[in-house]
Amino acid sequence: MQWEVVVxxxxxxxxxxxxxxxxxxxxxxxxxxxxxxxxxxxxxxGVLPVLNRGVVELAVKFGLSIDARINSPSIFARKNYFxxxxxxxxxxxxxxxxxxxxxxxxxxxxxxxxxxxxxxxITRAHLEEDAGKSLHEDFHxxxxxxxxxxxxxxxEIVSEPDMRSSAEAVAFAKKxxxxxxxxxxxxxxxxxxxxxxxxxxxxxxxxxxxxxxRREIKNLNSFRYLQQAIEYEAEFQxxxxxxxxxxKQATVLFDSEKRETHVMRTKEDSHDYRYFPDxxxxxxxxxxxxxxxxxxSMVEPPDLCFSRFIDSEIGxxxxxxxxxxxxxxxxxxxxxDIATYFEKVVRIIGRKEAKLCANWVIGEVxxxxxxxNKNITASPISPQQLAELILRICDGTVSGKTAKxxxxxxxxxxxHTSADEIIKIKGLRQISNSDEITKLVDMxxxxxxxxxxxxxxxKERAFNSLVGQVMKKTKGKANPAQVNDILKERLKKKx
Amino acid sequence: xxxxxxxxxxxxxxxxxVSSIELTRDFLRNIKSLNKEYNAFxxxxxxxxxxxxxxxDAMIASGEGSPLxxxxxxxxxxxxxxxxxxxxxxKMLSNFISPYDAHVIELFNKAGTVNIGKTNMDEFAxxxxxxxxxxxxxxxxxxxxSVPGGSSGGSACAVAARMAPxxxxxxxxxxxxxxxxxxxxxxxxxxxxxVSRYGMIAFASSLDQGGPIAKSAADLALMLNVMVGFDAxxxxxxxxxxxxxxxxxxxxxxxxxxxxxxxxxxxxLSDDVSRAVDAAVAEYSKLxxxxxxxxxxxxxxxxxxxxxxxxxxxxxNLSRFDGVRYGHRSEEYNNLDDMYLKSRTQxxxxxVKRRILIGTYVLSHGYYDAYYxxxxxxxxxxxxDFTEVFKQCDVIMGPTSPSVAFSLGERSNxxxxxxxxxxxxxxxxxxxxxxxxxxxxxxxxNRPVGLHIIGNYFAEAKILSIAHQFQQVxxxxxxxxDIKKL
Numbered sequence: 001m002q003w004e005v006v007v008x009x010x011x012x013x014x015x016x017x018x019x020x021x022x023x024x025x026x027x028x029x030x031x032x033x034x035x036x037x038x039x040x041x042x043x044x045x046g047v048l049p050v051l052n053r054g055v056v057e058l059a060v061k062f063g064l065s066i067d068a069r070i071n072s073p074s075i076f077a078r079k080n081y082f083x084x085x086x087x088x089x090x091x092x093x094x095x096x097x098x099x100x101x102x103x104x105x106x107x108x109x110x111x112x113x114x115x116x117x118x119x120x121x122i123t124r125a126h127l128e129e130d131a132g133k134s135l136h137e138d139f140h141x142x143x144x145x146x147x148x149x150x151x152x153x154x155x156e157i158v159s160e161p162d163m164r165s166s167a168e169a170v171a172f173a174k175k176x177x178x179x180x181x182x183x184x185x186x187x188x189x190x191x192x193x194x195x196x197x198x199x200x201x202x203x204x205x206x207x208x209x210x211x212x213x214r215r216e217i218k219n220l221n222s223f224r225y226l227q228q229a230i231e232y233e234a235e236f237q238x239x240x241x242x243x244x245x246x247x248k249q250a251t252v253l254f255d256s257e258k259r260e261t262h263v264m265r266t267k268e269d270s271h272d273y274r275y276f277p278d279x280x281x282x283x284x285x286x287x288x289x290x291x292x293x294x295x296x297s298m299v300e301p302p303d304l305c306f307s308r309f310i311d312s313e314i315g316x317x318x319x320x321x322x323x324x325x326x327x328x329x330x331x332x333x334x335x336x337d338i339a340t341y342f343e344k345v346v347r348i349i350g351r352k353e354a355k356l357c358a359n360w361v362i363g364e365v366x367x368x369x370x371x372x373n374k375n376i377t378a379s380p381i382s383p384q385q386l387a388e389l390i391l392r393i394c395d396g397t398v399s400g401k402t403a404k405x406x407x408x409x410x411x412x413x414x415x416h417t418s419a420d421e422i423i424k425i426k427g428l429r430q431i432s433n434s435d436e437i438t439k440l441v442d443m444x445x446x447x448x449x450x451x452x453x454x455x456x457x458x459k460e461r462a463f464n465s466l467v468g469q470v471m472k473k474t475k476g477k478a479n480p481a482q483v484n485d486i487l488k489e490r491l492k493k494k495x
Numbered sequence: 496x497x498x499x500x501x502x503x504x505x506x507x508x509x510x511x512x513v514s515s516i517e518l519t520r521d522f523l524r525n526i527k528s529l530n531k532e533y534n535a536f537x538x539x540x541x542x543x544x545x546x547x548x549x550x551x552d553a554m555i556a557s558g559e560g561s562p563l564x565x566x567x568x569x570x571x572x573x574x575x576x577x578x579x580x581x582x583x584x585x586k587m588l589s590n591f592i593s594p595y596d597a598h599v600i601e602l603f604n605k606a607g608t609v610n611i612g613k614t615n616m617d618e619f620a621x622x623x624x625x626x627x628x629x630x631x632x633x634x635x636x637x638x639x640x641s642v643p644g645g646s647s648g649g650s651a652c653a654v655a656a657r658m659a660p661x662x663x664x665x666x667x668x669x670x671x672x673x674x675x676x677x678x679x680x681x682x683x684x685x686x687x688x689x690v691s692r693y694g695m696i697a698f699a700s701s702l703d704q705g706g707p708i709a710k711s712a713a714d715l716a717l718m719l720n721v722m723v724g725f726d727a728x729x730x731x732x733x734x735x736x737x738x739x740x741x742x743x744x745x746x747x748x749x750x751x752x753x754x755x756x757x758x759x760x761x762x763x764l765s766d767d768v769s770r771a772v773d774a775a776v777a778e779y780s781k782l783x784x785x786x787x788x789x790x791x792x793x794x795x796x797x798x799x800x801x802x803x804x805x806x807x808x809x810x811x812n813l814s815r816f817d818g819v820r821y822g823h824r825s826e827e828y829n830n831l832d833d834m835y836l837k838s839r840t841q842x843x844x845x846x847v848k849r850r851i852l853i854g855t856y857v858l859s860h861g862y863y864d865a866y867y868x869x870x871x872x873x874x875x876x877x878x879x880d881f882t883e884v885f886k887q888c889d890v891i892m893g894p895t896s897p898s899v900a901f902s903l904g905e906r907s908n909x910x911x912x913x914x915x916x917x918x919x920x921x922x923x924x925x926x927x928x929x930x931x932x933x934x935x936x937x938x939x940x941n942r943p944v945g946l947h948i949i950g951n952y953f954a955e956a957k958i959l960s961i962a963h964q965f966q967q968v969x970x971x972x973x974x975x976x977d978i979k980k981l
Contacts, residue, residue: 039594042820043815044575044593044594044821045575045581045583045588045591045697045815045816046574046575046593046597046692046693046696046697047693047694048692048693048697048729049730050728050729050730051730078811080810080811080814080858082814082817084817084819084831087815088814088815089811089813089814089815089817090811090814272860274810274855274859275858276807276858279699279700279701279808280697280700280730280731281730282730282731
């Protein structure tokens with residue numbers, strides 16, 4: 001039987017603010033337990049929440065970047081349940097009327113083929129506060145409570161059940177991950193829990209219109225686990241259905257060692273959260289002026305940047321285009337810092353050499369960054385320095401091969417001097433003077449009569465050998481193209 | 496001295512005829528001799544009070560005093576007070592020493608007043624008789640066998656029995672006005688949002704509002720001058736321009752249009768209260784006011800609406816009292832759920848549990864629309880009634896409470912009867928309007944009767960002036976219960 005897997009994701013992403021969603025306490029990760037929990041976070045009697053405006057702006061940025069509706073008013077609601085790391089006995093979240101509704105994300109699986117493209121609709125994105133942490137180890141027979149994380153702002157992004165495979169789910173999660181980092185609204189650090197996914201998975205017969213019963217896999221904090229968990233879950237559900245069973249709605253956890261899911265709770269024992277509007281907080285009004293102010297402060301979203309990189313015509317907005325391949329554009333837009341670096345380089349050199357610049361950024365720069373485990377913002381070679389080097393290739397001062405040596409010298413050097421300085425000190429200037437090259441070629445022809453004779457008899461390989469002799473005389477500094485041309489011309493005369 | 500107004504005390508202090516230390520000692524002495532009988536205070540801390548008095552005397556000496564500097568004020572035990580036990584009348588917080596000050600406390604500290612003690616109250620402000628307090632009931636100084644009203648019963652009693660010149664209270668459905676009425680003193684609940692709720696332990700967030708209880712309208716005005724103020728830590732705090740609430744005190748009554756809602760004088764109002772209120776209205780008529788009959792057709796809905804919304808919010812607000820971080824935790828328990836169950840079962844009294852249950856029920860899946868959403872809609876209708884009536888009149892008057900103080904134990908086993916104590920006050924709370932109660936005579940067994948005055952939003956100065964004018968020509972507010980020799 002043919003089955004179809006249906007996946008919807010809920011992504012919790014921690015918003016990048018100095019202070020918490022409703023208190024002034026710091027959100028820095030890794031403080032001593034409870035050192036970053038103020039009276040509001042520990043829910044002393046009488047304390048009240050006050051909304052952090054900065055958080056609202058980050059959520060609006062996300063909404064605008066996916067063409068969603070920004071609701072005004074949006075409403076904060078209390079989600080009531082008891083847990084020791086939930087100090088108030090309720091979580092302030094949004095239920096009816098979230099801050100962001102609608103919008104969409106384009107994803108691409110596999111190669112850059114049209115048929116692998118898909119549009120994933122976003123249901124909503126809402127603001128909520130994170131809970132604290134319960135520490136069950138280290139406290140013999142007791143549980144420790146760390147409230148540093150309590151009150152940290154989260155944006156929960158909920159998709160429609162629009163994905164049809166684990167690969168699509170991963171592509172979607174990665175796209176969101178890139179987007180929130182690109183927009184500067186989250187650091188996306190999955191190890192620290194700043195980006196976690198819940199996956200709603202169901203299967204149905206291919207061609208069915210109605211959705212199957214779903215099970216929700218909680219708290220997947222790596223793309224690999226996301227993929228494995230969905231794959232296991234889909235296989236599990238198919239097996240149950242094929243052997244005549246029924247899927248019961250449930251919340252499950254993924255065991256990454258055994259690579260299987262386990263039921264955490266079923267629908268019957270699910271909580272009644274008794275949501276109601278939080279009377280301590282007024283409806284959140286976001287004026288059109290404020291939205292425009294936020295829009296004006298936003299960076300160009302990654303999809304637009306990508307289109308611009310592949311376009312050859314300058315767009316109506318007058319922004320630069322580079323006519324790059326989709327592959328190059330994809331590599332350059334995985335991260336806003338890489339795209340920015342690239343554009344800084346190409347702006348100095350000129351868009352005609354965009355492809356050359358892209359090769360350098362994707363090639364040499366990326367390779368060295370990878371080796372050193374560095375972010376491009378920490379690159380020892382600035383865009384300005386790289387541009388100067390590439391310029392020397394363009395104007396024929398050095399060959400591409402020599403340029404790579406210079407690049408590595410600059411990268412490893414303590415002072416990271418300029419390309420020009422290295423060329424000067426090491427005497428790497430390419431010989432492009434045709435008289436000089438002609439003289440050298442003539443000399444080589446005289447010194448190697450055998451090869452010349454071989455060439456005249458039709459032995460093509462003799463030509464390369466002669467080129468090699470010329471290059472040897474100049475220690476590789478002769479312009480290879482020029483050497484080729486002149487040598488060909490001289491040999492023609494001999495013929 | 497114990498009968499002096501705040502203005503008189505202020506003059507005595509400013510002219511150095513009495514020091515704050517002396518004044519504080521005198522009131523502490525009163526508390527010492529009377530509190531055993533009346534149980535108005537949960538915590539008295541002479542040392543801390545006298546420390547504040549010393550600071551006040553220094554402020555006065557250096558000319559930094561303000562009108563209330565050096566005057567002892569009693570604070571309802573709902574206000575978090577740094578270094579003081581802050582119990583909210585509950586076993587749950589019987590071990591909670593607050594590490595911070597409520598905004599109201601900060602303001603009084605800044606004004607240089609002396610905290611003379613923390614007053615008794617119904618547990619978590621849930622009650623109309625002060626009988627739900629973990630610390631035992633407060634007695635009504637006019638009749639030791641009757642209740643002082645609630646939930647700010649300790650504050651009303653403290654002022655009535657001259658254990659404090661004035662006190663703070665909070666009002667959710669009548670908790671300032673009803674005890675003021677039953678104890679024969681004056682009290683005002685300001686427009687919702689004027690007094691910060693920061694540090695005021697929450698009962699029902701959309702209704703809770705702090706306010707003063709004192710001997711006269713003029714004293715209330717001075718208290719409001721301290722208590723009202725914008726506070727960024729309370730998102731519902733209003734950015735209202737600072738007012739001097741004493742500025743209109745001398746305003747004339749001539750031409751004032753007083754609306755009497757016919758629903759406030761219908762079935763359920765006892766005759767003795769009705770007579771005293773009628774006489775007060777007649778007095779206003781003599782002063783030149785125009786009396787108009789008006790109608791608030793949704794009045795009868797205010798108690799049902801109130802008892803859906805307030806418990807709903809309370810059930811959530813009280814979830815933080817789980818024994819995990821502070822407050823009462825059961826000595827023995829088997830697991831987490833058992834710890835919650837036992838701590839909360841032991842820590843909360845019957846009335847609090849009842850309201851948590853009601854609130855949890857009305858917010859539950861499947862009942863939310865029928866109760867909570869419907870009550871919210873009705874709340875808007877109740878508020879609209881007032882908007883309509885204020886097109887016809889300047890203020891609304893009626894009885895504060897349907898009856899005079901009832902006897903201790905009389906209604907404690909009949910919650911519905913108890914809830915009707917707020918029949919006239921709850922509506923103004925639901926609408927967020929300012930309301931006050933002033934003494935206007937006595938009913939059966941010589942128990943005080945209060946007149947309820949409701950003003951439009953931000954009309955505090957006006958209703959204070961209306962009350963003040965009455966108190967200029969009558970002496971009900973100067974009457975004192977027959978307390979033991981001071």
